[in-house]
Amino acid sequence: MTKVIRTRFAPSPSGFLHVGGARTALFNYLYAKARGGQYILRVEDTDQERSTPESERIILDSLKWLGIIPDEGPDEGGDFGPYRQSERLNIYSKYTDMLLEKNLAYPCFCTEAELEQMHEAAKRLGVPNIYDGRYANLPREEAQARIKKGEKYSIRLRVSGEEVVVQDLVQGKIKFDSRLIGDFIIVKSDGFPTYNYAVVIDDFEMKISHVIRGVGHLSNTPRQILIHNALSLPVPEYSHISEIVGTDKKKLSKRRGATSVLFFRDMGYLPEAFNNYMALLGWYPEDAAEFMPMAELKRKFDVARCSKSPSMFDFFLNENNPEPEDFKPEDMNEAELKKMVNKKTKLNWLNNKYIRTVSMQDLWPEAARFLEKDKGLSAMIKKDQKRMIEIYDRVRMYLDTLEDAVPFFRELLKDRVEVESKEAADLIKPEEAKNVIAAFAELVRAEKPSTPEQFADIMKQAGVKTGAKGKGLFMPIRIASTGSMHGLELPNLFAILGPEQVLARIAQLGAG
Numbered sequence: 456m457t458k459v460i461r462t463r464f465a466p467s468p469s470g471f472l473h474v475g476g477a478r479t480a481l482f483n484y485l486y487a488k489a490r491g492g493q494y495i496l497r498v499e500d501t502d503q504e505r506s507t508p509e510s511e512r513i514i515l516d517s518l519k520w521l522g523i524i525p526d527e528g529p530d531e532g533g534d535f536g537p538y539r540q541s542e543r544l545n546i547y548s549k550y551t552d553m554l555l556e557k558n559l560a561y562p563c564f565c566t567e568a569e570l571e572q573m574h575e576a577a578k579r580l581g582v583p584n585i586y587d588g589r590y591a592n593l594p595r596e597e598a599q600a601r602i603k604k605g606e607k608y609s610i611r612l613r614v615s616g617e618e619v620v621v622q623d624l625v626q627g628k629i630k631f632d633s634r635l636i637g638d639f640i641i642v643k644s645d646g647f648p649t650y651n652y653a654v655v656i657d658d659f660e661m662k663i664s665h666v667i668r669g670v671g672h673l674s675n676t677p678r679q680i681l682i683h684n685a686l687s688l689p690v691p692e693y694s695h696i697s698e699i700v701g702t703d704k705k706k707l708s709k710r711r712g713a714t715s716v717l718f719f720r721d722m723g724y725l726p727e728a729f730n731n732y733m734a735l736l737g738w739y740p741e742d743a744a745e746f747m748p749m750a751e752l753k754r755k756f757d758v759a760r761c762s763k764s765p766s767m768f769d770f771f772l773n774e775n776n777p778e779p780e781d782f783k784p785e786d787m788n789e790a791e792l793k794k795m796v797n798k799k800t801k802l803n804w805l806n807n808k809y810i811r812t813v814s815m816q817d818l819w820p821e822a823a824r825f826l827e828k829d830k831g832l833s834a835m836i837k838k839d840q841k842r843m844i845e846i847y848d849r850v851r852m853y854l855d856t857l858e859d860a861v862p863f864f865r866e867l868l869k870d871r872v873e874v875e876s877k878e879a880a881d882l883i884k885p886e887e888a889k890n891v892i893a894a895f896a897e898l899v900r901a902e903k904p905s906t907p908e909q910f911a912d913i914m915k916q917a918g919v920k921t922g923a924k925g926k927g928l929f930m931p932i933r934i935a936s937t938g939s940m941h942g943l944e945l946p947n948l949f950a951i952l953g954p955e956q957v958l959a960r961i962a963q964l965g966a967g
């Protein structure tokens with residue numbers, strides 16, 4: 456019988472969900488889904504000082520927005536719950552009793568001050584901070600008596616000094632010398648399990664078959680394997696995925712709020728595009744495809760094809776224009792950050808592709824959220840939603856983000872058109888330009904075009920009539936109808952505006 460694949464994402468609720476964490480969640484989700492398995496969400500909140508319910512909410516909401524929905528988790532429940540570590544303390548103590556009973560672990564009465572001293576001494580000598588075993592052989596009765604008296608204690612696992620081998624699906628085979636680890640704490644003096652200890656018990660209890668997580672956790676793995684061995688529990692398959700770096704090659708975690716998943720939601724990225732982009736951070740499929748909707752990712756993803764080398768998050772600036780040394784996104788507000796966004800990032804390319812291909816029905820609720828931020832546009836949606844949806848359908852091919860739609864709509868629906876600059880005004884003054892505009896206006900009046908193709912044809916006809924070509928043809932028409940030298944593709948813009956509006960704009964600018 457083949458083993459059921461069960462993966463998990465195990466965030467510590469002490470901040471936002473960042474791109475790195477979200478990618479870990481995605482890889483776990485995809486790996487399980489690609490193999491008919493289950494994906495579990497577990498909240499690791501044993502660090503009492505750093506965990507907050509607000510952070511847990513933000514992480515869970517971010518994952519929901521991405522559509523990375525667990526089969527089991529704090530909101531979903533499941534057969535192996537609870538799915539919050541702080542609610543599982545009785546489970547951990549069962550295992551601790553067993554380890555104490557078998558003398559595989561022991562109480563350690565070192566005070567904070569003593570531990571600090573050992574740490575300092577190791578640092579001074581430049582050697583690893585290995586516990587000296589001062590309580591390893593304390594007679595059981597004595598330990599019991601001290602506990603009874605109310606003395607504070609932690610619990611340490613006995614480490615015999617064997618070699619520990621991590622077999623990793625991404626990193627390969629890595630050997631660790633456990634003599635450099637020493638007896639380590641599995642239960643803290645506040646009674647809470649340490650991260651390494653809780654992870655092992657939960658992964659076993661929740662029947663996790665594959666652990667996929669950031670390479671930063673690789674150094675924790677030998678400790679976890681030692682705990683698995685002491686408890687005679689099977690070891691899961693490990694995959695430690697590469698680090699994500701910015702274009703400055705520095706760790707992404709330095710960018711803090713700037714890489715929070717919600718930042719991307721609020722900028723108008725679609726979850727499908729964001730997942731697609733994240734999937735390509737450190738992984739690529741055999742056929743080297745890049746545009747892959749979730750259903751395709753779920754079919755294709757394999758952790759064995761993940762790269763060992765760091766992957767680059769090119770969202771801010773790019774390779775030719777790297778982030779400057781003093782780039783401090785954590786000190787910047789959202790508006791400042793947006794100015795640093797690399798317009799040519801793969802994320803924008805993907806987002807545009809999704810914006811233009813998803814059904815309008817699915818897109819509209821998300822799209823409207825951004826338009827409604829503008830008072831004028833919000834009023835127009837209330838008045839004639841159907842028309843706004845029709846317009847959206849025509850402009851969406853030009854959008855990198857849903858937020859981009861706002862200036863587009865403002866341009867399309869403005870009451871008054873004004874020539875934006877002297878340079879633009881000068882371009883419609885010469886006789887040739889005036890002739891082009893007049894010929895164009897006359898053709899529009901006579902033929903009443905309505906589709907982009909019909910408008911394109913009319914522009915061509917105006918060119919034939921006047922002998923104007925290229926820029927000499929379209930620039931006067933553009934300025935006469937929009938007041939601007941840049942903007943939407945004219946035939947598309949005209950089709951959205953309709954012939955009357957186009958003529959009204961030209962008349963208003965006195966150009967026709």
Ligand code: GLU
Pocket residue numbers: 465466467499654667668672
């Ligand atoms: N709770 C750990 C973290 O947030 C992850 C633990 C794991 O995946 O083993 O980094």
